[in-house]
Ligand SMILES: Cc1cc2nc3c(=O)[nH]c(=O)nc-3n(C[C@H](O)[C@H](O)[C@H](O)COP(=O)(O)OP(=O)(O)OC[C@H]3O[C@@H](n4cnc5c(N)ncnc54)[C@H](O)[C@@H]3O)c2cc1C
């Protein structure tokens with residue numbers, strides 16, 4: 001049964017956020033007998049209550065607190081208060097995510113070494129290698145039930161995949177299949193197989209897709225060692241004179257401020273809220289924010305080089321039917337600078353419902369050029385580009401100079417501008433994607449600009465040296481021993497792959513380290 | 524109800540026909556209502572002038588023209604501006620002034636007096652960066668395309684959980700490849 005812990009219990013590990021990183025870490029620690037309190041800003045909404053409707057689901061689950069944006073990216077103009085699509089609910093963005101679960105490639109852990117000094121980029125090697133992560137990747141894939149691992153069958157291809165696959169074959173791509181998806185292709189782990197409902201982005205009402213909400217969290221709660229406190233928005237992390245963190249201040253469901261004591265604090269609020277919280281926790285001892293002696297908190301914000309290609313055919317596709325993202329071409333994921341850029345990208349199938357297609361196909365677009373595309377909505381196919389973007393110091397999550405949230409804390413201001421390498425990669429991917437569809441007879445195709453960021457990374461990056469980043473190879477902050485970062489903000493570089501499998505992998509590994517350090521009494 | 528085909532002198536304003544789109548739907552102003560004879564619906568205006576509403580419907584169609592979508596759905600899509608105008612004087616002014624400006628730019632017959640979509644779109648290109656245009660366009664993205672009744676016109680099937688998903692309903696039924 002879920003164990004309620006007292007506010008003044010200073011023996012607990014407090015985790016901020018219950019998504020991919022926080023939810024996994026909480027369960028892993030609880031399984032080891034460690035007392036854990038997860039504070040989650042959003043409400044607890046079980047999967048039966050998810051809604052098969054894009055905008056209704058968005059209002060139900062998305063993080064809608066005010067944010068601002070700046071920089072050269074188009075999202076700044078088209079969605080000035082929605083830089084990112086992130087969830088505020090128990091389970092975090094693993095409620096909305098599509099399930100694509102890929103391991104990073106070996107060379108991607110050594111970005112600086114393999115790509116060299118790229119002008120304007122703040123590249124750095126990870127302090128860990130693929131070999132360090134392999135055993136943990138294996139655990140994560142088993143936990144999440146990733147298809148094409150552990151003897152789990154791939155998902156069947158839907159209509160959108162079939163068009164995609166036919167194009168890939170025509171272009172001679174070799175590695176194209178229905179993906180490594182954290183979606184059950186058959187009953188597994190007490191959850192049923194995918195029913196091809198096609199609302200993966202709205203939360204899976206069958207529970208076929210892995211989410212911490214109905215896997216890690218209830219499993220952790222069942223140990224009696226994990227309490228998840230929903231509607232608990234953390235405002236500040238506090239420390240003592242020695243610089244150790246001691247408690248967190250949060251607003252409870254009634255907006256009343258509470259203080260929860262802690263032995264260890266793990267920040268897992270995703271890459272916008274995590275650095276914001278560290279910056280908002282500035283004190284006289286740490287005037288630039290917690291764990292920020294390097295000045296890198298909030299910097300190097302990455303979001304993957306993305307974009308979509310949609311195409312119209314002369315016959316129906318019905319691409320919204322079935323799994324949203326079960327289809328991938330991996331041939332372009334390699335590092336091959338002869339293409340005119342460093343790093344690589346994946347192509348993945350993607351379908352949007354009519355309401356989101358209208359909002360995202362060409363934001364701001366109007367007139368017949370736009371509407372004749374939608375007129376053929378039922379004859380559309382679509383894919384998403386996800387590639388490695390360059391970390392840049394000026395791409396950053398900053399505290400807004402004037403605007404505050406309802407608790408009086410400065411809101412985040414998210415700055416992003418493409419690096420020339422990102423632009424070159426995107427243009428290459430557009431060309432390849434359009435060629436795939438042309439090869440199967442598309443009559444018109446659309447290079448669609450990036451959506452608000454779904455992959456938010458890098459703002460508390462991992463580094464060998466304390467002067468280069470915020471956390472060490474365990475996600476422990478260089479500056480404060482009992483303060484950890486447990487989400488995608490740890491990423492030193494973004495790699496070409498969707499991030500969540502790696503976030504979960506790092507959380508499993510971090511749990512081992514925390515348990516070890518606790519029993520050695522070093523934290 | 525009167526159907527009048529040309530705004531001739533001598534007609535009262537409220538009888539003035541608001542000529543519909545090239546698709547030919549006819550909108551009639553009667554009292555505070557905008558009526559569609561062909562589609563058999565009416566929209567009661569509360570804060571905006573009914574003529575303004577009729578022009579807004581044409582404007583909405585010109586921004587997102589779908590010849591297969593009846594006026595009714597454009598009318599529903601712009602209704603929120605009438606509601607908002609009732610609560611917010613600044614919004615009312617934004618809309619009324621925006622429409623007046625559009626009419627003025629369009630010459631003697633006003634915006635809806637321009638017979639070809641191309642002529643109206645040419646006017647819209649002049650104002651597309653204005654807060655008025657952006658307010659209308661922005662609201663239509665959700666106001667028009669999020670109407671469940673509109674989805675079948677585009678073939679979109681909407682909610683599928685209650686029907687058991689598409690596992691037995693054609694998720695992989697493509698035949699032409
Ligand atoms: C539509 C969509 C599709 C996606 N598809 C994929 C995919 O196919 N594959 C993939 O790998 N990734 C995918 N992603 C990305 C994936 O969801 C994220 O990378 C992942 O969930 C991030 O994990 P996280 O732990 O960093 O943060 P999250 O999962 O976002 O969890 C953070 C949690 O912290 C909470 N929180 C934040 N601040 C506070 C605070 N101050 N106090 C208390 N709680 C707080 C939030 O409410 C949230 O619940 C997708 C994302 C979206 C939006």
Ligand code: SF4
Pocket residue numbers: 183193194195196197198199200201203204205206207208209322323324688
């Ligand atoms: S398509 Fe499959 S995984 Fe996606 S929401 Fe439906 S049942 Fe769940």
